[in-house]
Amino acid sequence: MKKQIFVTATNTDIGKTYTTKLLLKEYASRGLRVGVMKPIETGVLDGFCPDGEELLSLVKELNIEFKDISVNDIVPIQYELAAAPFVASRNTPLDLKKIDNTIQKLENLCDVLIIEGAGGLYVPIDENTMIIDLIKYLDASTLLVTHCSLGCINDTLLSKKALESKKIKHTIAFNIRDDEASFSKISQPYFQKSGFKVMKVGQNIDTICDVLYNL
Template identity: 30%
Template sequence: MQLASSAHPKRYFITGIGTDVGKTIAAAIFTEALQADYWKPVQAGNLEDSDTHTVRRLISNTRTVFHPEAYRLQRPASPHTAAAAENIRLTLEQIQLPATRNNLVVEGAGGLMVPLNERDLVLDLIQKLQLEVVLVSKNYLGSINHTLMAVEVLKSRNIGVAGIVFNGVPNPSSEEFILNYYQLKAFPRILQEESFDKNTVLGYAKTLQDYLTNHAQ
């Protein structure tokens, strides 16, 4: 399975409407579908089993390059708190896109308004990197509000939203409202699975690859 890079490779920033909504699984699926490079700029906690480790375990292609994090922080906390515990101050200047001609998937930390330092948010990092956003949403009480607020914040910064990935148990009423309100695209959904392994990710990646091929501009 291969979706070849063009002269203008696809570069996506995967973020979510909050924590634990499935960003890393979505990032693995996009990485596999695009045979993209993967990069997590800031990892806070779980350094021995990081999101990079997880994505590496879940993909099958041999083309993906895993770029090192700009910051690796010991404490599982908001990046600004984890950094302060190590007497470090995260700066946007130290977070530079990796040099690659391949497609690239960048996974954020938490949601859009997560602080990196006393002034800068993940939102500011996305704006600096100038990447299109793939927003991961999960259906729960309040998720319509959280999803629409996330899109509103992105639009207020003129950050492009490539589309939404709905993760988990479907809720057609909520999803249709969200998509129609902002005229957003929905990437193929991720269902609630008992577990995710390479074969599961391969199946989702093939579906996503077909979608991207059929919706190529």
């Protein structure tokens, strides 16, 4: 089995795709053949997967073995409605075989496969499955991307507790956008005092990659 890394977040629009792209670039710079997939994408209109297309474009630049891969190859499950997969699919049971087949195909082309989730950990996929259940099933090393706005302490701790409850090996990185000063003053002191290693996506991607690869 090749190294699998699952990128999840405390919510939607936190920076999963941005972080996934940085991971791809960093691992590729180390001489590794990189691969990427997004098992489920919603908001797909006329066959256009916004996240999938962005990820595919980059991975083709970084790994020539993906030259013949299409967006349908890296986004095996697609829904039109921009909503939780449970809603967008009208509670269609998750097809794990389709995801397994995609992983098997892509792993032949890469040394490390980055898997980008949808939304946060407790986004429902079907009646019995949440994103966190998919992560557990895949047994991938997991990166939790969290925001740095007011409220990030609560959001980060809740997601961390959820991952720990499932015994999912993980690390946490903070995606700082325009509120570095605010984070440093309002939230970072708590994380430092409580023993968190504060890794920032835009500044510490090399360290984040090291930690993930060794989980």
